[in-house]
Amino acid sequence: xxxxxxxxxxxxxxxxxxxxxxxxxxxxxxxxxxxxxxxxxxxxxxxxxxxxxxxxxxxxxxxxxxxxxxxxxxxxxxxxxxxxxxxxxxxxxxxxxxxxxxxxxxxxxxxxxxxxxxxxxxxxxxxxxxxxxxxxxxxxxxxxxxxxxxxxxxxxxxxxxxxxxxxxxxxxxxxxxxxxxxxxxxxxxxxxxxxxxxxxxxxxxxxxxxxxxxxxxxxxxxxxxxxxxxxxxxxxxxxxxxxxxxxxxxxxxxxxxxxxxxxxxxxxxxxxxxxxxxxxxxxxxxxxxxxxxxxxxxxxxxxxxxxxxxxxxxxxxxxxxxxxxxxxxxxxxxxxxxxxxxxxxxxxxxxxxxxxxxxxxxxxxxxxxxxxxxxxxxxxxxxxxxxxxxxxxxxxxxxx
Ligand SMILES: Nc1ncnc2c1ncn2[C@@H]1O[C@H](COP(=O)(O)OP(=O)(O)O)[C@@H](O)[C@H]1O
Ligand SMILES: [Mg+2]
Numbered sequence: 008x009x010x011x012x013x014x015x016x017x018x019x020x021x022x023x024x025x026x027x028x029x030x031x032x033x034x035x036x037x038x039x040x041x042x043x044x045x046x047x048x049x050x051x052x053x054x055x056x057x058x059x060x061x062x063x064x065x066x067x068x069x070x071x072x073x074x075x076x077x078x079x080x081x082x083x084x085x086x087x088x089x090x091x092x093x094x095x096x097x098x099x100x101x102x103x104x105x106x107x108x109x110x111x112x113x114x115x116x117x118x119x120x121x122x123x124x125x126x127x128x129x130x131x132x133x134x135x136x137x138x139x140x141x142x143x144x145x146x147x148x149x150x151x152x153x154x155x156x157x158x159x160x161x162x163x164x165x166x167x168x169x170x171x172x173x174x175x176x177x178x179x180x181x182x183x184x185x186x187x188x189x190x191x192x193x194x195x196x197x198x199x200x201x202x203x204x205x206x207x208x209x210x211x212x213x214x215x216x217x218x219x220x221x222x223x224x225x226x227x228x229x230x231x232x233x234x235x236x237x238x239x240x241x242x243x244x245x246x247x248x249x250x251x252x253x254x255x256x257x258x259x260x261x262x263x264x265x266x267x268x269x270x271x272x273x274x275x276x277x278x279x280x281x282x283x284x285x286x287x288x289x290x291x292x293x294x295x296x297x298x299x300x301x302x303x304x305x306x307x308x309x310x311x312x313x314x315x316x317x318x319x320x321x322x323x324x325x326x327x328x329x330x331x332x333x334x335x336x337x338x339x340x341x342x343x344x345x346x347x348x349x350x351x352x353x354x355x356x357x358x359x360x361x362x363x364x365x366x367x368x369x370x371x372x373x374x375x376x377x378x379x380x381x382x383x384x385x386x387x388x389x390x391x392x393x394x395x396x397x398x399x400x401x402x403x404x405x406x407x
Contacts, residue, residue, distance in 0.1 A: 037176065044174055054172035054204045054364065056102035057371035061089070064105045067151055068112040078112070086111060103206040109153040116399045123248035124157075125314070125398050127255050128273035132296070133289040134260040137279045137321040139166040140357065140366060142257040145277070147368035148391030150207030154252040157200065160213035161185065161240070161269050162259040168212040169364050171203040181216035185265075188243040189220045196243040209251075217265065224264040236264065237307050241272035253398075262296050270297065271307065275314045277394070279321040279351075282334035290318075291341065314401055318342045319390060320350035322357070349390050354383040 024032075059067070065075040078084045079098060087107055089098035100108070109115070118124065129142040139162070146156045160167040165175030173179055183201070187193040199211040227234045235242075244254060256269040270276075280290050301307055318338060323331050339346050356379060360366055367387060373380045 041174075041177065054369070056205050057369060059100045059102065059105040061098045061100075064089075064100050064108050067105060067109050069114050070112055075108075075112075101206075106150065106153060106207055109151065113153050115153050115395070116403060118154075118252045118398075119402055121249075122402060124251040124254055125275060125401075126244065126248070126273045127253060127275045127277060127394070128258060128269045129255065129277050129279065130258050130266065130270065130293070131278050131280065131286075131290060132260050132262065132293045133281075133286050136260070136281055136286060137351070138260070139170065139257050141277065141279045141319060141321060141351075142167055142255050143170040144366045144368060144387050145391060145394065146208050146253075146255050147205060147366060148387050149253055149395060150205065151368070152391060152395055154395070155207055155250070157209045157211065157247060157251045157254045159185075159196075159211045159240075159244070159254060159256045159269075161217065161265040162213055162257055163215050163217040164259065165213040165215070165217075167257040168210065168214070170366065171201075171205070171208070171210040171212070172364070173201070173203075173210070173212050175212065175214050179212045179214040181214060181219075183212055184214050184217055185211060185240060185243065186216055186219065189223055189239055193243070195246040196240075197246060200247070220265050221263055237267050237271040240265070240268035244272055262293075262300065267300065271311065273313070275394075275397075276316045277319055278316070279319045280338060281322045282320050282324075282331040282338060284330060284334055287334050287337055287341075290338075315397055316345050317347050317394070318345045319347050322353045323350045324353045347390065347393060349386050349393060351386050351390065352382060354379070356380060356383050 061075055061079075062072050065072045068075070076096070076098075078086055079088045087100060087104035089100040089104055091098055127145070129138045129145070131138055142158060146158045150156050158167060158171065160171075165179065168175045168179060181187075183199060185196065185199060187198065188196055196211060200209050201212060203210050224236050224239070228236050240256075248254065256273060258266045258269050278290065278293070280286060301311075320331075320335060320338065323335075325331065354367075356367060356370070356373070356375070360369065363369075367380070367383050370380065
């Protein structure tokens with residue numbers, strides 16, 4: 008008799024899951040995130056800005072250290088003296104003190120009184136293209152040139168909000184975001200401005216509730232085809248423009264209604280681009296989509312102009328096996344003069360700092376080599392200078 012060997016029966020696993028269970032699962036994840044955040048921010052419960060040494064402040068002002076020491080001890084200079092250390096020759100300054108020095112002694116052309124601050128959008132449809140890192144570092148770098156900056160987070164993922172030291176999920180209500188403006192309960196965005204831990208940077212935060220904008224805005228258009236759905240954020244920012252030198256908007260990696268608003272509100276654009284083939288392709292799609300959109304809504308301000316559009320090659324991998332040289336060549340062919348003369352290298356510092364909701368500008372003491380730090384910090388400083396200089400040229404109507 009032939010015996011058929013039976014396959015042993017495995018216990019059946021019921022992997023089906025109901026929506027209610029997904030709800031519970033998500034609650035558990037939120038609790039875990041709160042815990043992780045606490046750990047990531049420990050031992051400092053809150054972000055704080057770094058302190059600055061005399062030579063750092065002297066550097067930022069473009070003066071030498073002896074001049075700084077002379078001015079710091081001069082009674083009538085009106086400049087903060089900082090805290091003295093050791094032999095009394097070295098001083099340390101808070102960020103706010105450092106910025107007072109920069110504003111007084113730095114050689115930066117001020118924005119002419121009465122001119123509106125410039126609005127810069129950081130955009131790219133590719134997630135992970137370093138938009139948020141670029142937006143925050145740009146705000147910090149510009150503030151260290153003495154500028155006053157407002158950052159606006161229009162990404163429901165709210166990473167920029169978290170870089171500003173706010174917990175989007177537990178500390179930001181829908182009412183703190185642009186949503187009341189979107190709901191037409193407010194006319195200007197003044198209500199949403201919050202100070203941050205960084206002197207010289209204020210924020211309009213984001214929260215997951217921003218997703219609702221994608222349903223509400225089109226519903227207005229259905230009701231009233233003439234509704235200027237692309238000018239909600241632009242008109243909300245108008246009353247704030249006199250108060251800031253720069254307003255920097257971080258966007259979600261999609262052509263959402265909020266991104267369209269940011270594109271239309273901005274008068275300059277920075278597109279960070281990681282020189283990898285898929286990133287390049289997606290950057291090209293961005294322009295196709297944006298131009299289709301502009302064409303299909305002819306009412307969408309035909310006179311709109313950008314003072315400039317800049318492509319910042321970012322997270323550039325300089326190892327020999329990298330595809331960066333090839334994609335850089337494509338980018339230069341496609342974007343020509345838009346490609347900035349400075350690029351941000353890929354750096355382990357950037358990823359390590361992201362773990363702590365920080366950027367290269369938040370580092371006060373770096374355990375690694377000074378060279379590793381300056382290799383990332385210097386390109387960011389240069390990037391901010393290039394951007395700042397472009398606006399100075401515009402304000403003064405001349406090449407410097
Ligand atoms: N220069 C860099 N080198 C290495 N990693 C970087 C660099 N800049 C950003 N990153 C990391 O890349 C990831 C995506 O950056 P992010 O700014 O969040 O992009 P996006 O906002 O476009 O999604 C983050 O984990 C960030 O820490
Ligand atoms: Mg982002």
